[in-house]
Amino acid sequence: MSVYEYPPHTDHIVPLPGSGTNLSVRIWPADSPPGNLSSSSSLALAALPFILWTHGGGFLAGSHFMPLYWLDIAFRRTRGYHLISHNYRLAPQVSLEDQLADCLHILGWLRDNLPGILGEDRVDVDRYVLAGDSAGGVLVTLLGLRLPMGAVPAPRAIVDVYGAADFPAMLAMDRKEEAPAEWKGEFDARRLEAFLEDRRVENVMTDALSWDEMEQFTEEELSGYWKSEVRYMERVRLQAELHIWRSLHPRGTELMMRAVLHPEKLPGGREELEGKVREMSPLWALRGYAEEGGREYPPTAFLHGTGDEAVPWEHSQAMAEVLRGMGVPVVERYPEGEPHVFDRKYTSVDVPGWDEVIQPIVDFVVQHVEA
Numbered sequence: 365m366s367v368y369e370y371p372p373h374t375d376h377i378v379p380l381p382g383s384g385t386n387l388s389v390r391i392w393p394a395d396s397p398p399g400n401l402s403s404s405s406s407l408a409l410a411a412l413p414f415i416l417w418t419h420g421g422g423f424l425a426g427s428h429f430m431p432l433y434w435l436d437i438a439f440r441r442t443r444g445y446h447l448i449s450h451n452y453r454l455a456p457q458v459s460l461e462d463q464l465a466d467c468l469h470i471l472g473w474l475r476d477n478l479p480g481i482l483g484e485d486r487v488d489v490d491r492y493v494l495a496g497d498s499a500g501g502v503l504v505t506l507l508g509l510r511l512p513m514g515a516v517p518a519p520r521a522i523v524d525v526y527g528a529a530d531f532p533a534m535l536a537m538d539r540k541e542e543a544p545a546e547w548k549g550e551f552d553a554r555r556l557e558a559f560l561e562d563r564r565v566e567n568v569m570t571d572a573l574s575w576d577e578m579e580q581f582t583e584e585e586l587s588g589y590w591k592s593e594v595r596y597m598e599r600v601r602l603q604a605e606l607h608i609w610r611s612l613h614p615r616g617t618e619l620m621m622r623a624v625l626h627p628e629k630l631p632g633g634r635e636e637l638e639g640k641v642r643e644m645s646p647l648w649a650l651r652g653y654a655e656e657g658g659r660e661y662p663p664t665a666f667l668h669g670t671g672d673e674a675v676p677w678e679h680s681q682a683m684a685e686v687l688r689g690m691g692v693p694v695v696e697r698y699p700e701g702e703p704h705v706f707d708r709k710y711t712s713v714d715v716p717g718w719d720e721v722i723q724p725i726v727d728f729v730v731q732h733v734e735a
Contacts, residue, residue: 367589368433368711371395375592376481378450378473380466385453385568387466389474390428392447393482394440413491413520413733414446414478415439418467420498420527423455423624425607427571429590432525434710434718435495438726445733446487448474452503454603456560456623457568460502460644463624464510467503471516491733494519494662498675498704501527505646505683508662509653520733522664523725526672526704529647529679531621532638537676539614549605556609559602560623573604611674647683654690663693663732665725669702695728697721 371392378387394412417431428449439445452466475489496504501524508522528534547553577586578596586594594600610619621627621641630636642648650661664687666680677698684694699706699721709715710722 368430368436370430370436373591374481376477378470380453380469383453384565385570387451387453387470387570388428389448389450389470391478391481392436392440393486394444394446411485411488412444412446413488413493414448414474415493415495415729416471416474417447417449418494418496418500418503419449419451420496420500421454421572421574422607422611422620423460423463423499423502424610424620425454425572425604426499426574427451427590429571429592432495432497432707434707434722437710437713438722439493439729443726443730445493446478446482451570453568453570454572456562456606456626457565459626460624464503464506467507468510468516471507471511475516490517492519493521493523493729493733495523495525496527497525497707498527501525502529502644502646505529505664506644506649508664509646509649518660519662521729522662523729524664524666524680524683525707526668526675526677526680527646528675529645529683531617531641531645532648533676533679534617535621535641538617540618542614544613544615547609549609551602551605553609556602556606557619559606560610560619561628563626567599569599569603572607573600575604575608578604647679647686650683650686654686659690659692661687661690661692663728664695665728666694666696666698667707667721667725668697669699669704669706671701671706672704674704693728693732695724697724 373390373392376389376391378389380387415435417435419426419428428451431447431449436447440447450470452463478487478489494504494507504522505524505527511518578601583594583596610616613619625637625640627637630640666684668677668680670677680696684696687694699717710718
């Protein structure tokens with residue numbers, strides 16, 4: 365894992381009423397003035413937009429401590445946007461519906477509290493961008509449909525970075541005929557499968573390891589990297605191994621659906637579960653909305669490598685096609701052969717590919733935020 369140097373930030377606790385859980389946001393204020401703008405420019409003098417990043421991790425893992433590096437470079441350092449990240453309750457204790465509710469709660473909290481944190485003349489809470497990668501891409505694209513128009517202004521743009529859009533297609537890709545390999549982790553497969561059914565709210569985590577950080581870093585090293593205390597307790601190790609085991613399992617999508625849809629709570633059985641899978645798939649939800657005559661959706665940018673084996677890039681392509689048919693502005697970048705999480709290499713504008721892959725997305729967002 366490469367190390368990217370972020371500027372100073374502030375951390376804030378966000379109470380989640382009725383849950384017994386607190387969420388968190390991390391804020392990196394905009395440079396003043398931003399790097400490529402003079403102190404007399406209109407943007408430098410105006411209340412500034414913010415970009416809110418929602419992390420990925422298969423709904424089971426990941427943390428909000430380190431946003432995608434290029435978001436900081438392109439938007440905070442260069443354009444003078446405030447950069448904000450947030451966490452949400454992780455599965456399997458909560459559902460995907462709960463995670464969407466967490467995202468909406470965070471957005472409402474930010475709109476109420478950012479002026480007091482950053483200064484009323486330094487932030488425009490009506491001009492914001494939602495960005496998410498992988499599972500975070502699912503969440504932000506679903507939010508594009510669910511934000512209550514009128515109560516909360518829609519985002520000026522959405523940035524979907526290799527997010528899944530078609531869960532039924534992913535279920536069809538599960539290797540159901542293939543027996544899972546013998547699991548040799550710390551926790552045996554039976555315990556992991558049982559933990560997949562854990563719905564105890566008191567057991568929920570809001571930040572977790574993304575993969576195998578325990579093998580890459582000491583607790584002290586990762587704590588310094590994340591700027592947050594990390595301890596490899598059993599509960600932390602169990603969550604991390606559940607994510608890895610689920611990801612490598614031949615029926616990984618089916619297991620993920622069990623973790624985030626809680627099928628045991630659906631009285632309609634298999635038929636209701638199939639409907640829920642479609643309802644929570646951004647592509648299917650968007651098609652249904654369009655078929656009913658819906659046309660309101662934020663301008664959306666898609667970034668997805670054609671070598672992605674975790675989430676086929678055609679998910680983004682199919683969703684972009686539906687949006688174009690609705691008359692929604694879209695920009696797409698599908699770099700050839702790039703895998704999942706490939707964009708972590710963009711630690712500078714000098715990294716090869718920035719101008720062809722990242723800059724068109726940045727220009728698209730700026731066009732719709734600063735119009």
